[in-house]
Amino acid sequence: MLLSLYRSLRSYRGFILGSVQREFQARYRNSLFGALWPIFNPLSMIIVYTVIFSHIMRARLPGVADGMAYSIYLCAGLLAWGLFSEITLRSQNMFLDNANLLKKISFPRICLPVIVLINAGINFAIIISLFLGFLLITGRWPGIALLALIPLIALQMMFCAGLGMVLGVLNVFFRDVGQLFGICLQFWFWLTPIVYPITILPEWLQSLLRFNPLTNLIASYQNVFLYGQWPAWSSLLPAFMIGAVFCAIGLRLFRQRVGEMVDEL
Amino acid sequence: MGHIRVTGLGKAYKQYPSRWSRLAEWLIPFSRLRHNRHWVLKDLTFEIPAGQAVGIVGVNGAGKSTLLKMITGTSRQTCGTIELTGRVAALLELGMGFHPDFTGRQNAVMAGQLLGMQLEEINALMSQIESFAEIGAAIDHPVRTYSSGMQMRLAFSVATARRPDILIVDEALSVGDAYFQHKSFERIRSFREAGTTLLIVSHDRSAIQSICDTAILLDGGRLAMHDRPEAVMDYYNALLAEREGQIVRQEMLGGGHVQTVSGTGEAGIVRVRLLDESERLIEAAEVGQPVVLAVDVEVRQDIERLVLGFMIKDRLGQPMYGINTHRQNQALENLRAGERINYRFAFVMGLGKGNYSVALSLSRLDSHLDRNFEWRDFGLVFHVINNRREDFVGCSWLNAQTTISRHTEVGHVEHTP
Numbered sequence: 191m192l193l194s195l196y197r198s199l200r201s202y203r204g205f206i207l208g209s210v211q212r213e214f215q216a217r218y219r220n221s222l223f224g225a226l227w228p229i230f231n232p233l234s235m236i237i238v239y240t241v242i243f244s245h246i247m248r249a250r251l252p253g254v255a256d257g258m259a260y261s262i263y264l265c266a267g268l269l270a271w272g273l274f275s276e277i278t279l280r281s282q283n284m285f286l287d288n289a290n291l292l293k294k295i296s297f298p299r300i301c302l303p304v305i306v307l308i309n310a311g312i313n314f315a316i317i318i319s320l321f322l323g324f325l326l327i328t329g330r331w332p333g334i335a336l337l338a339l340i341p342l343i344a345l346q347m348m349f350c351a352g353l354g355m356v357l358g359v360l361n362v363f364f365r366d367v368g369q370l371f372g373i374c375l376q377f378w379f380w381l382t383p384i385v386y387p388i389t390i391l392p393e394w395l396q397s398l399l400r401f402n403p404l405t406n407l408i409a410s411y412q413n414v415f416l417y418g419q420w421p422a423w424s425s426l427l428p429a430f431m432i433g434a435v436f437c438a439i440g441l442r443l444f445r446q447r448v449g450e451m452v453d454e455l
Numbered sequence: 456m457g458h459i460r461v462t463g464l465g466k467a468y469k470q471y472p473s474r475w476s477r478l479a480e481w482l483i484p485f486s487r488l489r490h491n492r493h494w495v496l497k498d499l500t501f502e503i504p505a506g507q508a509v510g511i512v513g514v515n516g517a518g519k520s521t522l523l524k525m526i527t528g529t530s531r532q533t534c535g536t537i538e539l540t541g542r543v544a545a546l547l548e549l550g551m552g553f554h555p556d557f558t559g560r561q562n563a564v565m566a567g568q569l570l571g572m573q574l575e576e577i578n579a580l581m582s583q584i585e586s587f588a589e590i591g592a593a594i595d596h597p598v599r600t601y602s603s604g605m606q607m608r609l610a611f612s613v614a615t616a617r618r619p620d621i622l623i624v625d626e627a628l629s630v631g632d633a634y635f636q637h638k639s640f641e642r643i644r645s646f647r648e649a650g651t652t653l654l655i656v657s658h659d660r661s662a663i664q665s666i667c668d669t670a671i672l673l674d675g676g677r678l679a680m681h682d683r684p685e686a687v688m689d690y691y692n693a694l695l696a697e698r699e700g701q702i703v704r705q706e707m708l709g710g711g712h713v714q715t716v717s718g719t720g721e722a723g724i725v726r727v728r729l730l731d732e733s734e735r736l737i738e739a740a741e742v743g744q745p746v747v748l749a750v751d752v753e754v755r756q757d758i759e760r761l762v763l764g765f766m767i768k769d770r771l772g773q774p775m776y777g778i779n780t781h782r783q784n785q786a787l788e789n790l791r792a793g794e795r796i797n798y799r800f801a802f803v804m805g806l807g808k809g810n811y812s813v814a815l816s817l818s819r820l821d822s823h824l825d826r827n828f829e830w831r832d833f834g835l836v837f838h839v840i841n842n843r844r845e846d847f848v849g850c851s852w853l854n855a856q857t858t859i860s861r862h863t864e865v866g867h868v869e870h871t872p
Contacts, residue, residue, distance in 0.1 A: 204577075205568035212565060216556060294547065295569055296528035363477060449531025453468055 191445065198298035205297065209305045210312070232269075232317040236324055239264050251387055258328060259416060266415040267384035269317055270408045273343075274350055275375060276310045281354025282361045282368050289455040299448050303358065307351055314343070325415070332418035342410055342421065345430055349403065352436025359443040362451050382408055403429035456541035457505035457620035457652035459526065464499040464535035466521050467492035492533070495521050496676045499535065503669075505620075508653035510663035510684055512691050513673035519656050522673065523547065523623055526654065541620025541652075544570070546611065555599035559590065559609050562598050566613045580616040587642075588612040589635075604632060611639050621652045660688050664772040685772040686713040689814075689832040693717035695824065718829035721758050722790070722817045726751040727835040739838040740804040742852050747801045748835075750815060754794040758828070760819050761787045763798050765834075769850060770810045781821045807850040808841045 199206065218224045240261040243249045249260045284302045285292065292299065318339070325331050361367040382404045388396055399405050407429050410421035469490040471477045476489040496518040503509050511519050524530035526537060527545040553562045563584055567577035585594055588608045590601075598606060615622075624643065647653055647666075657663050663670055663684050670687035672680040674694065680687050693715050730747040731737045740746050750763060764779025780786050780798070787796065813835040819826035844852070 202568075202571055204573040205571070208565055208568045208574070212554065212557070212561075216554060220556065291569075293529060296543075296545075297569055297571065363481075364474075450469070452530050 195298075195300050199300060199304060202298055202301050206301050206305055206308065209301075210308045213305075213309055214312075228313065228316050229320060232320050235268070236261075236265055236321060239268070252389055258330065262325070262330060262416050263387065263412050264385065265321060266412045267382075267408050269314070269321060270346065270411040271379065271382070271384055271404075272317070273310060273314045273346060274404065275379075276313065277306060277347070277350035278354045278357060278371070279375070280306045280310065281351070282357035282371055284354075284358050285362050285451060285455070286368075292452055293455055299451075300444070303351060303355055306354065307347060310350075311343075311347065321415075332415055335414050335418040335420050338410070338414050338420050342407070342414070342426075345426060345433065346407060348437060349407070349429060349433030352433050352438075352440045355440030355444055356436055359440070359447050359451070362454050363447070378402075378404070384408060403432045457650065458538075458540045459503040459621065459652060459654075460536075460538040461502070461526075462500050462536045462538075464496060464522075464525065464537060465494060465533050466496040466518075466525060466530070467494045467533045469493075494676060496525075496673075499678050501671060501678060501681050503652060503654075505540070505652055506647075506650045507669065508647055508655065508667045510667035510670040510687075511654060511656045511673065512658070512663065512670055512687065513679075514695070517673040518676045519673055520547075520625075523625070523654065523656065526621075527623060539621060542617075543621045543623065544614055544617075544619035545623040545625075546614055547623065547625045553598050553606060553610070556597055558597055559588075559594040559601065559605075563594075563609060563613045566610065567616070570614070572617075577616075584609075584612045584616050587616075587638075604635070608635055611635075615639075615642055615646070618646050618649055618651060620650075621654065622646055623654045625656050660692075661773045663688060682713070685832075686715070688772060689713070689715040692832075693830055714831070714833040716829065716831045718817065718827045720829065721756040722752055722754045722761055722828040724750060724815055724817065724829055724831055724834060725753045725795075727813065727815065729835060729837050737837070739840050742804060742806070742808065742839060742841045742844045743854065744804045745801065746804050747799050748813065750798040750800075750834075752796045752798065752817065754790045754792055754796070756792050758790050758819070759788060761790055761796075761828070762816075762818050762820065763796075764816045764818070765800065766814045766816075767806070768812050768814060770812075772812075775806055775811065775850060779816070779818075779821065804839060805852045805854075806839045807847065807852060808839050809850065810836065810838055812836045 214225075214228075218227050221227060223230075240258070243264060244257040244259075244261045248257070250257070251259045251263055254260075281303060284306055285299075288302060291297075322331075322336075357367055357371055381399060382402055383391075383399065388399060388405070388409070391399070406422075406425040410426065413419040413421065469477075470493050471480075471490045480486055480489045499522065511522065513519050521530065523545070524547075525532050526539070527543055527547070554565070557565070560581070563581065564574065564577050567580070568574070572580075588594070588605075588611075590605050590608055593601065593605060594609075598609075601609070622643065643653070644666075653666070655663065655667060667684045669681060670684040671678060672687045672691050672694075679694075680690055726749075728749045729737055729740065730749055731740070732745050734747075737746070748765060750765070752761075752763060754761070762779050762781040764777065764781075766777030767775045769775055778800075790796075812833045814830075814832045815834040816830045817828040819828075841847075
């Protein structure tokens with residue numbers, strides 16, 4: 191089954207790459223600055239957080255005197271969260287948004303999640319490289335530990351793809367899923383240490399947040415960028431397991447329901 | 456390549472009594488099925504050999520589109536199997552997925568990719584696509600500036616850039632203007648000659664009869680008939696007029712013709728004859744010969760109004776000439792049971808040589824769809840031969856009178872044959 195999915199993806203690689211390319215073109219087609227916009231957006235985010243938090247609000251990470259530290263902590267978390275929310279939100283609507291195409295044209299449906307993943311990956315790559323440029327300029331280059339980003343991103347992509355697939359299929363049959371997940375995402379964001387460091391929480395709440403698979407994942411990003419620290423790989427095991435389960439459920443749902451889906455669109 | 460075999464095909468949509476019952480069915484393990492199945496297609500079995508052209512007919516809602524969707528693969532069958540060999544292309548939704556902000560060329564690339572082509576393939580085909588679409592420099596303008604006809608042209612050109620093994624055509628789509636319709640039809644025809652299997656959905660009798668080898672009639676989601684196009688179209692016409700109390704029967708005539716008779720039977724056709732000038736019965740008429748089509752009608756119940764119509768059709772079933780007494784302002788009124796009426800239609804045989812059949816209808820008004828007393832296909836079969844006139848081509852004898860003049864520089868000499 192995986193083999194046949196791979197084969198259809200391979201034979202439709204032209205469509206997948208074309209769609210990714212077109213999505214970028216479509217977004218900035220009638221704008222004067224075109225390709226610069228995907229750079230301006232994250233750049234402004236980095237600047238805003240740095241200026242506001244470290245210089246105006248003078249927020250400090252506990253135990254670190256450096257003013258830049260908090261904004262790097264914040265940016266690292268927000269970047270990783272951005273990847274997560276982009277993939278899941280886009281995945282949950284990928285079948286609904288392409289209803290017309292799905293109803294009228296026969297092509298391997300598995301192309302759609304792949305397009306979402308590649309798109310999000312490219313967006314993320316743009317932001318990460320800007321962020322790295324920022325780190326280089328401010329003299330906070332994390333060093334060799336950056337290599338840890340590769341497995342981290344792979345793990346996160348897998349987690350998001352699995353969850354996204356489950357949401358995407360369910361959303362076709364139960365439109366409540368989309369609404370519900372939007373709300374969940376709000377809570378999830380604040381229940382993940384992104385804006386605040388986990389250490390400011392009481393002990394019992396900290397141990398509760400450890401059940402959130404994103405807590406350790408995002409902490410790993412923060413440690414890489416802030417301290418140049420390698421992730422504690424064993425702490426990522428739960429995220430990996432849950433991601434694998436999502437993928438398995440997602441693929442199963444997809445396979446069972448892909449035919450029925452067209453009737454519901 | 457291009458073979459289609461459909462076995463026991465069925466399609467049902469799930470209908471849940473409430474929104475929650477689907478959730479219950481999904482979540483509760485080993486739960487009973489909580490949905491009803493609404494069957495739109497059932498027990499379809501047929502086989503189409505490679506290279507054949509098959510028409511699919513049926514009233515709206517008979518399941519034609521559902522069948523095509525399953526053959527193209529967009530919709531999945533509930534039961535049964537579809538076996539296909541070769542590449543399928545569908546001209547069902549032309550221009551689907553065109554993005555208005557992109558140029559025609561970019562959209563052509565995208566449409567090609569949706570069909571599973573790689574960029575190099577599309578680029579290789581691009582000049583051919585451009586020249587077939589004939590939209591000129593507009594190919595590099597955004598599609599939002601296109602007229603719908605231009606969009607259709609481009610979409611058709613992309614969809615048919617490669618010859619598919621199976622081509623599915625929804626005839627409802629009319630591709631652009633008359634010129635392009637001819638051109639696209641020519642392309643479909645050339646595909647067919649090269650061995651492409653054709654599946655055509657159409658309500659147009661002449662389209663089906665002129666292209667198709669066989670036709671499939673769907674009625675209420677079932678295969679009602681799979682036979683030669685004429686027989687199927689006759690049966691379909693009869694079905695259209697069918698109402699409570701109407702009978703439809705078909706008989707095999709000699710020469711492989713199937714006679715379809717339907718109607719409510721208040722009046723009936725007793726005898727149909729073709730006569731020559733001296734009232735002799737003939738089976739073959741000469742081109743240009745004066746003939747009489749004599750029809751005897753019997754009235755079985757009192758009816759207020761009666762119209763007799765006849766239609767001469769060629770061997771493909773294409774109408775050559777048809778008229779009825781309503782249009783000739785000779786409809787009869789207030790008829791009593793037991794009356795017999797003799798109709799005589801006298802005309803000069805202006806048809807070319809070949810086999811023709813006559814279909815007849817007895818109705819109340821102009822169309823047999825209102826009240827159909829009797830509809831009879833193949834009421835009469837006759838030949839037209841050409842021994843006396845010059846050997847012309849085509850199905851109408853226009854009896855051209857020719858005048859030719861030749862001119863030289865010195866003066867001119869007129870010559871009349």
